[in-house]
Amino acid sequence: MFKKQLTPEQALQRLKQYCAYQERCHAEVVDKLYQLGVWKKEHDAIIATLIEENYLNEERFALAYAGGKYRMKQWGRVKIKYELKQKQVSNYSINKALKQFDEEEYRQTLQKLANDKYALLKGEQYLVRKKKTMDYLIQRGYETDLITAAVNDIIKK
Structure with missing residues (x-):
């Protein structure tokens, strides 16, 4: 048919x-x-x-997609970039979409996610807790250097 x-x-x-x-x-x-x-x-x-x-409009799509995934699902730049590449969006549009995030707000979001996850793993051993928190943030698509800084900041407190 x-x-x-x-x-x-x-x-x-x-x-x-x-x-x-x-x-x-x-x-x-x-x-x-x-x-x-x-x-x-x-x-x-x-x-x-x-x-x-x-x-x-590819550029408009990239801006809307990146903004939505960041605000609603709190994805990091790495994951958003990967997903946009999967959708065959041009590098120019991807870079423009990723530049829309306020750096300070982005770091605060990462820090909040790190704090929440670390607190959730209260019963775990120190190293397990640290690794699980870092793995969670990597899976969310945040940059490794920012994750390391955020987790170390929690541990210092």
Whole structure:
């Protein structure tokens, strides 16, 4: 059973709604084109139209994605950069998105996460507690040098 073939105009309308709902990266739009059953030769024209009409903007996507993951999930720069690379976002857009974070606020967020995790592991031995806290922060995508400084700061207190 085959899906009904959409005309390029129908696909464009669908994708306008898709992009208007939330910011999308180019790779997500290409995947959606395949899902809609649009011929590959028509992809470039549709994507070009979406960009011209400002439905699709990679830089805007990167800023929104990075800001959201940092604010809502408290991810670090390393994880955000990795995820944006997975979505085939350009290095220029990634770097611009990562520059939006206030350095002082970023370090405070890291310190709060470190304090919370360290306090949670109260029953553990000193070295186990330190390692688990550091592993947790690495998994969250924070830079190793900042993690080391934050954990050492907790231990000094």
